[in-house]
Amino acid sequence: xxxxxxxxxxxxxxxxxxxxxxxxxxxxxxxxxxxxxxxxxxxxxxxxxxxxxxxxxxxxxxxxxxxxxxxxxxxxxxxxxxxxxxxxxxxxxxxxxxxxxxxxxxxxxxxxxxxxxxxxxxxxxxxxxxxxxxxxxxxxxxxxxxxxxxxxxxxxxxxxxxxxxxxxxxxxxxxxxxxxxxxxxxxxxxxxxxxxxxxxxxxxxxxxxxxxxxxxxxxxxxxxxxxxxxxxxxxxxxxxxxxxxxxxxxxxxxxxxxxxxxxxxxxxxxxxxxxxxxxxxxxxxxxxxxxxxxxxxxxxxxxxxxxxxxxxxxxxxxxxxxxxxxxxxxxxxxxxxxxxxxxxxxxxxxxxxxxxxxxxxxxxxxxxxxxxxxxxxxxxxxxxxxxxxxxxxxxxxxxxxxxxxxxxxxxxxxxxxxxxxxxxxxxxxxxxxxxxxxxxxxxxxxxxxx
Amino acid sequence: xxxxxxxxxxxxxxxxxxxxxxxxxxxxxxxxxxxxxxxxxxxxxxxxxxxxxxxxxxxxxxxxxxxxxxxxxxxxxxxxxxxxxxxxxxxxxx
Numbered sequence: 001x002x003x004x005x006x007x008x009x010x011x012x013x014x015x016x017x018x019x020x021x022x023x024x025x026x027x028x029x030x031x032x033x034x035x036x037x038x039x040x041x042x043x044x045x046x047x048x049x050x051x052x053x054x055x056x057x058x059x060x061x062x063x064x065x066x067x068x069x070x071x072x073x074x075x076x077x078x079x080x081x082x083x084x085x086x087x088x089x090x091x092x093x094x095x096x097x098x099x100x101x102x103x104x105x106x107x108x109x110x111x112x113x114x115x116x117x118x119x120x121x122x123x124x125x126x127x128x129x130x131x132x133x134x135x136x137x138x139x140x141x142x143x144x145x146x147x148x149x150x151x152x153x154x155x156x157x158x159x160x161x162x163x164x165x166x167x168x169x170x171x172x173x174x175x176x177x178x179x180x181x182x183x184x185x186x187x188x189x190x191x192x193x194x195x196x197x198x199x200x201x202x203x204x205x206x207x208x209x210x211x212x213x214x215x216x217x218x219x220x221x222x223x224x225x226x227x228x229x230x231x232x233x234x235x236x237x238x239x240x241x242x243x244x245x246x247x248x249x250x251x252x253x254x255x256x257x258x259x260x261x262x263x264x265x266x267x268x269x270x271x272x273x274x275x276x277x278x279x280x281x282x283x284x285x286x287x288x289x290x291x292x293x294x295x296x297x298x299x300x301x302x303x304x305x306x307x308x309x310x311x312x313x314x315x316x317x318x319x320x321x322x323x324x325x326x327x328x329x330x331x332x333x334x335x336x337x338x339x340x341x342x343x344x345x346x347x348x349x350x351x352x353x354x355x356x357x358x359x360x361x362x363x364x365x366x367x368x369x370x371x372x373x374x375x376x377x378x379x380x381x382x383x384x385x386x387x388x389x390x391x392x393x394x395x396x397x398x399x400x401x402x403x404x405x406x407x408x409x410x411x412x413x414x415x416x417x418x419x420x421x422x423x424x425x426x427x428x429x430x431x432x433x434x435x436x437x438x439x440x441x442x443x444x445x446x447x448x449x450x
Numbered sequence: 451x452x453x454x455x456x457x458x459x460x461x462x463x464x465x466x467x468x469x470x471x472x473x474x475x476x477x478x479x480x481x482x483x484x485x486x487x488x489x490x491x492x493x494x495x496x497x498x499x500x501x502x503x504x505x506x507x508x509x510x511x512x513x514x515x516x517x518x519x520x521x522x523x524x525x526x527x528x529x530x531x532x533x534x535x536x537x538x539x540x541x542x543x544x
Binding site for chain 2: 036037038039041042043044045046048108109110111113129130131132134148149150165166168178179180181183184186188190191235244247248251252253254255259276277278279280281282283
């Protein structure tokens with residue numbers, strides 16, 4: 001296999017890599033998709049929620065295919081704030097998500113990746129599994145192939161690195177150093193078997209329909225992160241993740257955090273009687289826009305988790321990967337037409353991503369985690385305080401409502417954390433910022449012709 | 451409640467004879483690293499401080515390949531690379 005030269009080698013058969021492979025192979029490019037696992041998905045972990053739009057952009061109405069790997073159509077999304085013994089919650093359910101606006105599905109990630117990689121093969125891409133790429137090959141400074149851990153060399157005009165959050169290739173290409181511990185989150189997860197009927201009963205769901213529950217508050221013990229529970233056909237996915245830098249600081253073992261979540265009095269009932277099928281752990285790149293590497297160099301593109309393409313506040317990531325994979329594939333097709341694989345030409349990839357939601361969303365969320373981290377009260381004071389407030393509000397204890405209300409307000413404003421938070425927010429800088437954003441917004445509105 | 455050991459016991463591994471994880475300078479673990487976050491945070495308990503040997507013993511066979519070890523060590527003293535092709539954990543659900 002050493003003599004053959006491919007138009008394009010894609011490393012990693014996840015959502016980014018497979019999307020790129022399908023795009024390239026359909027255009028008739030000789031495409032090689034390399035996967036280090038024994039099968040696609042073997043090394044991959046996700047919640048997992050699949051957003052329909054981005055996959056439909058590549059495959060069309062995949063949900064109508066007979067072997068479609070979807071678990072449940074998500075018709076309801078909930079958020080919960082948990083204190084030690086209570087939950088304050090909100091959510092949204094819509095019939096429109098049932099009828100013609102399929103927003104997202106729960107999936108079992110390994111089953112999905114296997115199915116998706118078959119689509120790449122059907123489109124004409126070659127898939128080699130069990131191949132770990134350990135280095136890049138360069139000729140006159142341009143990347144022109146990969147070297148495997150078994151020392152095989154494979155040549156190509158372009159290499160697309162979609163090798164995930166632990167990307168070796170982006171490092172070998174000199175685009176990134178090691179991530180810092182505040183640029184990644186560590187999540188642990190368990191898949192728990194539960195009969196269909198029980199899932200539908202417990203979560204008040206129609207047949208084949210599912211819910212998502214994101215959980216914040218006391219369960220992360222002051223660390224920045226959240227727990228989740230997603231309903232699959234005959235199983236539940238439950239997990240929790242926090243920033244690695246926060247795990248470092250607290251020294252809390254992630255599996256303890258998961259067991260505590262499972263034992264929480266509100267959560268316990270949902271998973272009661274279930275049987276554990278699998279435990280897994282994975283890193284989530286959460287550095288966002290500021291941590292993104294340059295996305296291209298001579299003969300080389302990088303996409304998906306390897307390029308920090310995740311929006312954790314909206315639990316989006318695999319959709320970014322698919323859109324990026326497709327854009328990378330289209331860029332390689334254009335490069336092939338011109339016979340030009342220089343960094344300058346491949347910058348088309350970045351231009352394409354600017355025109356999608358990928359770069360705008362990453363840019364707009366670039367300061368979010370920092371903002372939360374600089375206000376630790378949001379994580380260690382407010383959740384309990386809000387739950388206590390809700391408790392008082394709903395509890396009928398014989399006090400006149402006016403006394404109760406003033407007691408609630410007093411407790412909130414006498415809380416040290418809240419006072420500190422208010423004090424730190426009330427400054428001239430924030431006032432100016434608000435004014436600036438107000439004017440900017442007004443101008444934008446005007447320019448839109450509103 | 452299930453222990454990590456029980457959780458790991460349910461996974462499928464194909465073990466290489468060589469470790470994909472190294473600690474380049476074991477002295478750092480003795481002299482400089484007090485907290486040893488790797489022993490607490492690794493979700494598969496791969497890193498174990500053995501007091502009698504005064505060193506971190508690496509159970510690489512249990513590694514579930516999250517890669518957190520790369521950033522966990524405050525002294526960048528863990529070299530973690532993906533296992534060779536086809537080796538390591540194979541998730542069934544992921």
